[in-house]
Amino acid sequence: MTTHFFGDTAVLLGRSLRHITRSPDTIITTTIMPIAMMLLFVYVFGGAIDTGSDSYVNYMLPGILLITIASGISYTAFRLFLDMQSGIFERFQSMPIARASVLWAHVLTSLVANLVSLVLVVLVAFLMGFRSPAGVVAWLEIAGILILFTLALTWIAVIPGLTAKSVDGASAFSYPLIFLPFISSAFVPTATMPGPVRAFAENQPVTSIVNTIRDLFAQQPVGTDIWIALAWCVGILVVAYIFAMVIYRRKISQ
């Protein structure tokens, strides 16, 4: 069974990538909200926000990228939910294929779709004046962190995808994730926040990830933030993966 794992995953990945290329609206709706927020923050609120940095679009792009991922993964839950509902999931499960492939294909599709969305958002940011002195290595490091973050959130998305009773239930979980960056250092420095809010903001995963990406873009030393960021990403990834797999096993062998 495991001998076919990579082949089966590739075939199923091809299938769900086709779903995306045939309904590119899922990519567009994923990117439209972060782009709208970026316009709003840069051209409406940005002038009144004192970040200590000379370009607000440079300051807030990392947070916008995380919002892009958080809104993109709701489609992963949605697509998985549709497979569960339509009966095609059962068809796959009754066939002699590597059973984990069905999930991995969705996870890798999520990764590809989110990377496309991220590239689009970065291109728009460039049009709005985003500039970075970062070299190839820094960009690769940023890509690595974003990939890790996408995988972590995707495995979270698998859980509602497998368990939801309705389409709304399958995608509603992403709203809190989309709003998490607002209570972080993504848009304003945490120093202006009142005590308890500041404590939350400074100790939740988004702040360390945003700070790391911001420093990498600005070619500043990243300090310990990068280790905290990586620990959060890997920790969320491992816990979400274990939960998702337990639920998946329970689903396929009732």
Next chain:
Amino acid sequence: MTSQPVIHVQGLQKSYKQLHVLRGVDFDVARGSIFALLGSNGAGKTTVVNILSTLLKADAGAASVNGFDVATQAANVRESISLTGQFAAVDEILSGRENLVLVAQLRHLKGPGTIADDLLDRFSLTDAAARKVSTYSGGMRRRLDIAMSLIGNPQVIFLDEPTTGLDPQGRIEVWQAVKELAEHGTTVLLTTQNLDEAERLADRIAILHGGRIIVNGTLAELKQLIPPAKVEYVEKQPTLEDLFLAIVGDSGQGGSDGADSNNSKGK
């Protein structure tokens, strides 16, 4: 032909929380035959099929398919079977041909494209091959669904209510396909609540009621269970189905793809 039954079910039990759906189901299916499992809604037909196709685990009892135990040799069972579930399990966004190629690839077969083209031809779907499945009629979708089940020539095919929701032409198309399967030596276990369907297709019929098989036999055997028929002279009126098929044109031989909705809706 071996005399060993290809499906063997003994004392199968399954409960969902308080609800005892199966209370000890026993039956055997001979190789190459069509076996119909009859029962009303909620009788547990789908539960039996899902246990046999390794999607569900039984609480008690034993079941084997093609000599493999469904609980301990699930992978071997999956190599031997194909499931056509209650709702056409096709990918709406892919075309008909892509759906077939997908299944052929997942079954690790050589020449998936050729396999797909052969099946499209056999199920009269060639004209619609490149269209998205979401544009297919119910009958075409079912035919594609069954065609997908045939890939890799599984020895046993489970059809769970294959004609539910189909119009008369679609139903005849499916019946035709099922008969052909049995002629090719495939064993078919089909569930239905349509008595006419069981009568037309099945070599053996079992009735699932109250969590048990209460009757199991050929149609002739079942008919002996009730008092002998009285001879009466009744004028044979055409049924509404005969009438419908006569007006819209009987298309039992695969039918006209997609165009059928255009033709039949005429004046």
